Amino acid sequence: MVAEGGGTAAVRELLLRGKARGIRTSPTIVVGGRALAGAQPAEEIAAFLRQAPGEGRRLPEEVERYRLAESLLSARDPLGALELLAPVLDAHPDDRGARFLAARAYYASAQLGRAEKELRSMAAEDPADAYVQLMLGRTLQRQGRDAEAGPHMRIAGSMEPEYA
Known part of the structure; x- marks a missing residue:
């Protein structure tokens, strides 16, 4: 099985879990x-x-994966975070916490189109989420779309003065 590449995904999973736990x-x-x-x-x-x-x-497996993905994102491994988070997103596609963590990982890995899509969806569901508005504004700014980013940045800043 390993000779045919069948164990590659399992080994990658174990390496990501170890990295998230701080094993060096x-x-x-x-x-x-x-x-x-x-x-x-x-x-x-x-x-x-x-x-x-x-x-x-x-x-529960979903909680462990979510926490490990958070650790990987904090350790500046957004692709690893997305890899560990994928089964959670598949099983719970409407979970706001998992979706936002994925959006942050997309942003950190410069997958700005994916980040924008997820953040726009979340902003539409809850326009009063200041952090989602801020991240959407930053995502648009990073794409050089300052005019589109402005309203989101102002909304975020009006709700949370530290975001202004």
Whole structure:
């Protein structure tokens, strides 16, 4: 399966999840939210595993993916964020939080047409969302469409003075 490329997506997924959790070295063992990085003697690994807390309450898969996507976006990996967020968007296409996170990732990865489309849709649904108005205005500005951006920037600034 791996020789035919079948494991590529699974490996990519695991690498993105690790990156989102802040894992920077290989090998790294993560148990119960704690990490043991680098090559370690067997005794060290055994002690680490003995100290590991029991299985706690797991987050629903969608929530975990959303949080990991947020982490990747914060770590300046918007394409990785979109990759982890894709199943959430497929399963919950109307979820406003997931849609806005995707719009932010589109903006950060210079997919301005996609960002604009999502932000316009969200602004139409809730014109009083100041941050959506601000992001739509910035997206239009980044495309050199200042005249179109102006009304959105003014709306955002009138609702939230820090956006002015």
